[in-house]
Amino acid sequence: MEPAAIVLDLNQLRRSCGSCALHELCLPAGIGVADLQRLDATVKDKRMLDRGAMLYREGDKFDALYVVRSGSLKTFVQNEAGDVQILAFHLPGEIIGFDALASDRHVSQAEALERSSVCELPYAKLQQVASEVPALHRQLMRVISREVVEEHRHLVMMGRQQAQEQLATFLRSLADRYQRLQRDSTALNLPMSRYDIANYLGLVVETVSRLFSRMEEMGVLEVNRKSVRVLRPDLLAGLCRADAASKRKDAG
Amino acid sequence: MEPAAIVLDLNQLRRSCGSCALHELCLPAGIGVADLQRLDATVKDKRMLDRGAMLYREGDKFDALYVVRSGSLKTFVQNEAGDVQILAFHLPGEIIGFDALASDRHVSQAEALERSSVCELPYAKLQQVASEVPALHRQLMRVISREVVEEHRHLVMMGRQQAQEQLATFLRSLADRYQRLQRDSTALNLPMSRYDIANYLGLVVETVSRLFSRMEEMGVLEVNRKSVRVLRPDLLAGLCRADAASKRKDAG
């Protein structure tokens, strides 16, 4: 698959979960030191992905979950006609692949947005360790549940917000995750294209482009292609809320 | 909480998972007979809910999952301003409450759409049994994963389809679930209001109403308030697909 040189690099890069910088964001969170070693043993060597490389495709047999270690990925579904809907963008520390648990086959696809690395967690091994380490099981369930909650946010964004609110919400969620990663949450780097952003929000690319321009005029952002500086986080937060009653309050 | 007479009824109605009609759709699916008894022991008495009654609210402490036994519920999130987004409608055999696993508190709400009954699965007990019955664990993971996949469908519907396609897709998904329940999938009974349907799809109630009328004119449906007859399932299926390239094919 990859040149031998790169494979060697990977082996060098191999680290234990215990010493990983993402430790607290990742599966090990809340797991004791002793059990950590057992989890550690299940992690296969990291995989490097070039920009545009697929981590898994729809229909692929499910055999592992993946933790984003560096870089970023997008996950999406695609129908027969080729239409794509992006489900999420994934930053370091985030775990992907849960869609396949139901049917043993992936029903979505994962693609690297830039050169990225992931830790592979073979599910059979993971399950075995989890059966002996209850804390790991709880943690696994928590992580899936977080994904469910995150999708709720996506649904609210698409269903109740208008375009500008959506983009503001998207940027804020990105900023929040930057903060968790100890990055400067006002200096966002957008690894995905405008098309990706538009697709994720259920809009067309022109609308997204116009909104970036408008927010720049308003003095909220400073946009420069993939680099976005948040000049006024307070204003950005304000743009997320629909002040007027949006569409419907309570469906009694 | 409830009158004593009703509580007595509940005790009478108490059935084991093994003899439940929903057996194959519910948590027990794929669990051996021996283990079934252990699962069975964790199920608390059923709860009856009148139309409009809340099963849980946002912020409630998480202590159980629930299986819809009869009737139907809606789950939704609500922001500070009171805006509601309906996440899903739940028919018999479906399990709800997974949103709370992440934080030990519910982040969504569940309300009965009609007089309904649910089986309560206290999570502490469930976890204990699951730790001794690996098959149950796998099944639990599968069920959550199904929820993730179902939300993907909801996202695609909202993000890529226009109003008429959305309503058609909604009706078809309902018909599919009717079929699983061995009900006549061409005679749909909509327990939720037009407001609920509109909210679920990210539309306003007038649009939904107009679409029902239009589909009736087209000869696809026969609509009578809450009762909808599907006259032409083939046409309905056709309405789900956006023939034209909808917004964006591949976000490469």
Add this chain to the structure above:
DNA sequence: CGGTATATTGAATCGCGTCAATCGCGGTGG
């Protein structure tokens, strides 16, 4: 340096939301 994909901007169109009026069903009380 040229070719191509990505991004921005403008003008015209249209689908859906908003506002408003009416209908029809279900529950209630006289």
Add this chain to the structure above:
DNA sequence: CCACCGCGATTGACGCGATTCAATATACCG
């Protein structure tokens, strides 16, 4: 049993926001 009331549902007229179509600008990559 019927008149009344109230809420959910339907229908029409109108306006706005987002898409569509089209042109141009800018970055990226060989």
